[in-house]
Amino acid sequence: MNADQAADLMVDSERLAARRRRNRIRYHGTQLAIVGVAVVLVVLFAVAVKEGLARHGIRFSFSFLGNAAGFDISEGKTVVLDNGFWPALAAFSSDLTIAQAFVTGILNTIKVAVLAIVLSTVLGTLLGVGRLSTNWVIRNLCFWCVEFVRNTPLLIQLVFWYFAVVLHFPPIATAAKFYGVVISQQGLYFPAFAWQGGDAPFAIALAAAFCVALVGAFVEKIRPFRWACVAVLVAVPVVMFLAGFVELDFPVASRFNASGGVGMSPEMAALLLAIVFNSASYIAEIVRGSIDALPKGQWEAAASLGLGRRNTVNDIILPQVFRVVLPSFGNQYISLTKNTALGIAIGYPDLFNIYGTIANQTGHSLEGIVIVMVSYLILSWIISAVVGWADRRMASHGAAR
Amino acid sequence: MMATALKWSRHNLFGKPFDALLTLTVVPGVLWLIYEAVAWALSTAQWDIIPQSMRVLMIGVFPADQVWRTWVAAMIIAALTGAALGSVFAFRVRHAGFLAVALAALVVATGVSDPGNLLYLAASLALFIGGWALTSRVPFSHKFLMPACFVGLIAIFAVMAPPGAGLWGGLLLSILLTLVTSIVTLPIGILLAFGRRSRFSSVRWICTAYIEVMRSVPLIMVVYWIWILMPVLTPQFDFADVVRGMIGFTVFYAAYVAEYVRSGLQAVPRGQTEAARSLGMSEFDINRSIVLPQAIRVVVPPLVGNVLDIFNNAPLVFIIGLTDFLRAGQMILANPQYGDRTYEVYSFLFVTYFLVGSVITFVARKLEAHLARGSR
Numbered sequence: 001m002n003a004d005q006a007a008d009l010m011v012d013s014e015r016l017a018a019r020r021r022r023n024r025i026r027y028h029g030t031q032l033a034i035v036g037v038a039v040v041l042v043v044l045f046a047v048a049v050k051e052g053l054a055r056h057g058i059r060f061s062f063s064f065l066g067n068a069a070g071f072d073i074s075e076g077k078t079v080v081l082d083n084g085f086w087p088a089l090a091a092f093s094s095d096l097t098i099a100q101a102f103v104t105g106i107l108n109t110i111k112v113a114v115l116a117i118v119l120s121t122v123l124g125t126l127l128g129v130g131r132l133s134t135n136w137v138i139r140n141l142c143f144w145c146v147e148f149v150r151n152t153p154l155l156i157q158l159v160f161w162y163f164a165v166v167l168h169f170p171p172i173a174t175a176a177k178f179y180g181v182v183i184s185q186q187g188l189y190f191p192a193f194a195w196q197g198g199d200a201p202f203a204i205a206l207a208a209a210f211c212v213a214l215v216g217a218f219v220e221k222i223r224p225f226r227w228a229c230v231a232v233l234v235a236v237p238v239v240m241f242l243a244g245f246v247e248l249d250f251p252v253a254s255r256f257n258a259s260g261g262v263g264m265s266p267e268m269a270a271l272l273l274a275i276v277f278n279s280a281s282y283i284a285e286i287v288r289g290s291i292d293a294l295p296k297g298q299w300e301a302a303a304s305l306g307l308g309r310r311n312t313v314n315d316i317i318l319p320q321v322f323r324v325v326l327p328s329f330g331n332q333y334i335s336l337t338k339n340t341a342l343g344i345a346i347g348y349p350d351l352f353n354i355y356g357t358i359a360n361q362t363g364h365s366l367e368g369i370v371i372v373m374v375s376y377l378i379l380s381w382i383i384s385a386v387v388g389w390a391d392r393r394m395a396s397h398g399a400a401r
Numbered sequence: 402m403m404a405t406a407l408k409w410s411r412h413n414l415f416g417k418p419f420d421a422l423l424t425l426t427v428v429p430g431v432l433w434l435i436y437e438a439v440a441w442a443l444s445t446a447q448w449d450i451i452p453q454s455m456r457v458l459m460i461g462v463f464p465a466d467q468v469w470r471t472w473v474a475a476m477i478i479a480a481l482t483g484a485a486l487g488s489v490f491a492f493r494v495r496h497a498g499f500l501a502v503a504l505a506a507l508v509v510a511t512g513v514s515d516p517g518n519l520l521y522l523a524a525s526l527a528l529f530i531g532g533w534a535l536t537s538r539v540p541f542s543h544k545f546l547m548p549a550c551f552v553g554l555i556a557i558f559a560v561m562a563p564p565g566a567g568l569w570g571g572l573l574l575s576i577l578l579t580l581v582t583s584i585v586t587l588p589i590g591i592l593l594a595f596g597r598r599s600r601f602s603s604v605r606w607i608c609t610a611y612i613e614v615m616r617s618v619p620l621i622m623v624v625y626w627i628w629i630l631m632p633v634l635t636p637q638f639d640f641a642d643v644v645r646g647m648i649g650f651t652v653f654y655a656a657y658v659a660e661y662v663r664s665g666l667q668a669v670p671r672g673q674t675e676a677a678r679s680l681g682m683s684e685f686d687i688n689r690s691i692v693l694p695q696a697i698r699v700v701v702p703p704l705v706g707n708v709l710d711i712f713n714n715a716p717l718v719f720i721i722g723l724t725d726f727l728r729a730g731q732m733i734l735a736n737p738q739y740g741d742r743t744y745e746v747y748s749f750l751f752v753t754y755f756l757v758g759s760v761i762t763f764v765a766r767k768l769e770a771h772l773a774r775g776s777r
Contacts, residue, residue: 027601034603045634052633135420136413137427151758153713156727156750164743310419334617341619345719352622359629366633369626373618380617 049366056363064364065099071357073349075265076111078104098358105354106375112268112350113337113379116275120336121329123276124283129318131288134309142284149281155342157278162270162346169266172253180250180261188269189251192262196247203245210236267348271340279336286328290321323394330387334380351375441744450742451749452512454733458749461570461724470564471573472521474557478576479525481553483532488546489701489768492537497530550584566641570724572753574643575715578725582650583708589651590658595688597663608659615656621717624649628721646718654711661703665696698772705765709758726750 053060069092077089078100092104130142149157167185170176175184182189209232216229240246251261264272294317302312341352355372359365415421451458460471504526513519536542557577561569569577596608615623627649631640640648669692677687716727724732730750733739739746 031601031603034601034607038603038607048634049630052636055636056633133420133423134413134416135423137424137431141427141431147759147762148755151709151713151762152751152754153716153727155714155716155719156747156754159727159731160747160751164747309417338617338619341621342717344621352619356625365629369622372622373614376618376622377614 053366058363060367062367064362064367065102066097067362068095069098069101069358069361070094071101071361073101073104073354073357074347075268076104076108076349078107098362101354101358102351102371102375105349105351108343108349108354109337109340109351109375110379112271112275112340112343112348113333116272116279116336116340117333119272119276120279120283120332124280125287125318127280127284128287128291129313131284132291132313146281146284149278150285154274154278154339155345158270158274158342158345161274162267165273166266166270175253177253180248182251182253182261184253185266187266188264189253189261190264191248191250192260194247194249196245200245203240203243206236206240206245210240265348267343267346270346271343271348271350274342275336275339278339279332282332282335283329286325286332287321290325290328291317293324294320326387326391326394330384330391333383333387337379337383338376442748446745446748447742448745450733450739450745454739455511455513457571457733458726458729459571460573461568461729463568463570463573464564467564469521470560472518472525473560474573474577475521476525476528477553477557477560478580479529480532481550481580483529484536484542484546484549486764487533487536487538488543489771490533490537492530492534497533500530501526554581554584566643569643571729572726574718574723575712575726578643578647578650578715578718579708579712581647582654582711583704585647585651586655586658587704589655591662591693593655593659594662594666597659598666612656612659615653616660620650620653620714621720623653624717625720627652642721642723646721646723649721650711650714654707657707657710658704661700661707662696664703665698665700666692668699669695701772702765702769705761705768709761709765712757712761713754726753 050060072094073092076092078092078096079087080090080096080100081087092101127142127146130138131146133139133142169183169185172182172184172186175182177183180191213229213232213236217226217233220226220229237246249260251263252259298316298320299312302316307316340350343350344353344356347353351372355368359368414424456465456468460468463471504522508519508522513522536546561577593608593612596604597612599605599608624646628642628645631645631648673691673695674687677691682691716725718725719728727750730746734743734746
């Protein structure tokens with residue numbers, strides 16, 4: 001290598017370094033420009049909104065949240081500060097603040113969403129497994145139910161359940177009764193557990209043990225302890241029943257309403273029915289899809305071991321399916337939670353419905369939207385966090401996918 | 402014959418004691434339900450309300466003397482959907498014949514007897530078949546499909562606008578909303594999907610935030626939000642409710658389309674991009690002519706499913722005061738004269754929605770099979 005070539009190399013590497021530097025500067029410059037444009041757009045948007053609102057004589061501020069609501073909500077609890085310190089649940093009334101009205105909406109949404117998630121998972125799994133039944137009638141019945149629900153709008157299902165089913169239930173004076181469940185157009189009433197223990201220390205200790213065991217049954221990592229928790233979960237209620245700390249409270253229908261038990265308004269019943277059946281169909285499709293996606297060898301291996309079909313499904317197929325479907329279930333749960341916003345069509349006071357009332361009453365529709373949006377975002381995050389946690393847990397327990 | 406039936410039922414209905422128990426409990430219940438439904442439909446139900454209110458159900462409160470405008474829109478829609486279908490499925494004369502017979506059966510069933518309407522209906526069918534034949538016989542015409550869609554949409558707006566956009570309604574509004582949303586979200590969704598994999602982290606962040614936020618809030622809220630926000634932002638333009646609704650749907654569904662497209666982009670093997678890069682193609686060319694065509698191929702079935710999703714969510718426009726198909730049905734029921742026809746009207750709505758939905762699902766499944774066959 002002579003001096004010339006060495007010099008050339010030097011120049012080359014310098015040139016390369018210079019080009020790299022230029023590229024880097026260009027990259028960061030573009031990056032900065034994009035951020036700048038985005039910020040300018042957001043600022044312009046904010047200014048336009050502010051001016052638009054000013055034209056209507058409204059100031060963008062969240063101070064209206066502290067004002068008295070002045071309207072009533074047909075059902076639902078809100079958080080009140082007992083003695084100004086302890087948060088407690090109480091029925092909403094029109095002299096409470098608008099913020100508390102929002103809380104009522106969120107709690108109503110959560111109430112429907114949680115019930116619907118539990119019920120639709122059970123029903124959906126049954127439907128999904130039913131589509132693979134050896135029984136021709138069951139198989140086709142499940143298939144057509146799922147197809148019908150998936151190919152029609154949720155909203156028409158909802159209004160059908162409300163206007164054509166729930167409102168056609170008998171009036172409460174002649175309500176249908178099944179084993180303590182009262183079904184009427186004024187609402188559904190179920191037997192409920194009623195606390196009779198007062199503040200007896202033994203009763204409270206039992207209740208606390210029950211709660212601890214409930215948590216332990218889900219999060220405890222060591223198997224014998226987990227089974228112990230499950231045993232406590234079964235034993236404690238039996239003891240509480242025998243000791244009379246807890247009683248079944250049956251609803252009693254009178255001429256105009258029912259007392260006792262747990263009541264459910266006709267709106268909530270219709271919303272729950274519509275959402276449960278709708279989500280169950282989608283969940284059934286997810287379950288069926290994952291069963292189809294399992295290798296055929298699993299069925300064949302089970303058959304060659306002499307397992308019956310039911311044992312194969314229960315012990316071989318479903319455990320594997322539940323390891324892979326959880327993320328899809330999570331997406332379905334999120335979309336279910338969003339679907340509760342349709343409650344406005346039949347007058348169920350969910351978050352979106354109450355927001356509508358507030359926007360009408362106060363004119364602060366844009367601030368309200370921010371609150372509603374953030375609430376739904378947080379609900380979605382909570383669901384995906386819980387499902388992700390359950391998914392990781394399932395994965396850590398069991399076989400590779 | 403008898404033996405086969407017995408063998409079949411032994412196998413499929415009474416294979417095991419549990420199956421037999423299920424069959425014995427479920428079959429009578431199902432038969433009773435079917436019997437009750439058929440008995441009601443044939444004797445008790447008063448179906449005359451459906452032909453009487455057919456116009457309201459189909460086009461809402463659009464003025465009766467302007468009906469030709471809606472028919473022109475229907476013809477354009479027919480031609481466009483035919484052309485879209487033809488770019489994937491080959492045209493067969495027997496399919497067209499089957500379609501004609503199905504439409505004739507539908508006409509007889511719903512009792513459309515006005516000669517003018519029949520003529521328009523026949524013209525729509527002819528345009529549908531024409532569009533289908535054109536794109537499937539002339540591959541060259543595929544290039545013009547997307548521009549033709551946009552031109553067609555503009556033509557529909559131009560034809561339907563004069564009596565006032567506030568008068569749009571009925572099934573036509575649902576279909577228009579679906580069509581506009583599914584066509585306009587496609588380019589936006591593709592851009593967002595590319596933005597989410599951009600070299601620039603800022604672009605990635607913005608696109609991801611948009612998609613994730615839109616996917617975690619309810620559609621009904623987005624539609625309502627856009628509806629109240631637009632007059633605040635642009636007081637100088639007075640957008641009709643319909644347009645604001647369409648914009649709301651587009652803003653929401655663009656995020657979903659972006660996610661579908663992104664899943665398609667991920668399905669394109671890296672080797673494709675690397676090979677194109679080694680040939681010296683620019684990033685833009687690589688994305689446009691190597692990655693995107695392969696990605697679109699993968700995502701067509703889910704995108705058709707998305708169209709069904711849009712159609713099924715179209716009734717949500719009731720929140721901004723529009724009269725779509727479902728709302729039109731409810732409007733008829735609100736008439737005290739027809740107060741007792743709840744089940745008749747809802748049956749008709751359900752059957753129509755189910756038929757449209759089933760057709761879209763069927764097309765999506767066929768497409769999936771069709772495209773899977775091609776890629777092997």
